[in-house]
Amino acid sequence: MNSGSMIHTVQLDSEAWPWGPADRLLIDFRGRSCIAFDESVDLIAPLADIELSDGMVEVDLAVARERAFHGLLWRVRDDENYESFFVRPHQVGNPDAVQYTPVFNGVSAWQLYHGAGFWAPIAFPIDEWFSIRVVFSGARAEVFVVDMDHPALEVVELRTPVEAGRIGLMIGGPGLRVARFAYSDAPVAFRGADPQPVSPLEGVVPGWWVSDAFTESEEPTERLAPAQLAERTWSLLESEPSGLVNLARSSGIHDGRNTVWARTTIRSDRTQLKPMALGFSDRAMVYLNGQALYRGDDTYQSRDYRFLGSMGYYDTVYLPLVEGDNELVVAVSETFGGWGIQARFADLAGITLDRPDERTWG
Secondary structure (H helix, E strand, C coil), X not given: CECCCCCEEECCCCCCCCCCHHHEEEEEECCEEEEEECCCCEEEEEEEEEEECCEEEEEEEECCCCCCCEEEEEEEEECCEEEEEEECHHHXXXXXCXXXXXXXXXXXXXXXXXXXXXXXXXXCCCCCCEEEEEEEECCEEEEEECCCCCCCEEECCCCCCCCCEEEEEEEECCCCEXXXXXXXXXXXXXXXXXXXXXXXXXXXXXXXXEXXXXXXXXCCCCECCHHHHHCCCEEEEECCCCCCEEHHHCCCCECCECEEEEEEEEEECCCEEEEEEEEEECEEEEEECCXXXXXXXXXXXXXXXXXXXXXXXXXXXXXXXXXXXXXXXXXXXXXXXXCEEEEECCCCCCEXXXXXXXXXXX
């Protein structure tokens, strides 16, 4: 490790890396000595002995044209919880050429976090050397790709906790060559202006009680039995300003348990039919007061080969509300790419959305 300046270079043959001899070769490529990873390697590779809360990570890399996901990791708490940024060589120049995404409990959330602040239509070279740098401090990050003077991506709010974690590489598929990895723990100076606070979207469900995970049912029932909820344990997840709840914050997918109940209360001052915009990933079954109303499937490529399964307010469910409390329960199932739910009412007339901490279920 070279510490002659505030930037420290980590040798790629260091035993601190988790890869083995069979995973990579030492080669020369385009005039630089580097390691080339085997095309079968799909690896989260944090360093064993470096932890940063704030700082900088940087890599010099070359990528092939094949479908792959290569990049940087920071604030790695364990193999299932970390921040990540990666490039998609097969989408170079397209809106999703690069992406920031958090990972909770082993579930990457790229279907939940997309668009401005998460994607960028960046052009980077194929089979030539370029650099990626991530600088991060507190809940904010800037990412540089090729151009080290102007951020390719400004992340206003990092989603994982602000705490020290390991740093490293993300190797996802064929074609990756790495010539240099470096980091700095020096104080961060951002290039962009300070971000403005994000105001909550009006009418969103402010949070949900979320159950422990269970196996998805192949035959959903028309009625929701009280025992189906009573046998579960519950945790509270508050919504982000957009209304999004990343369900992986409370559960990972283990032993086929890929489904949770998300539960909230809508109070109505009268009997009425109320439209509710709904977003979910990947599949949802909606119940109101125990009665099934809707079933949807937004799984990756479930519609056609170009369908990403990106989450948004794309569906509307009409809720037949009764006067008083109405219990809304959604079974949300995940395959990969992001486990989430969000709901919003454009018209709040006659209804009250309970904050989840105002009501508990025992």
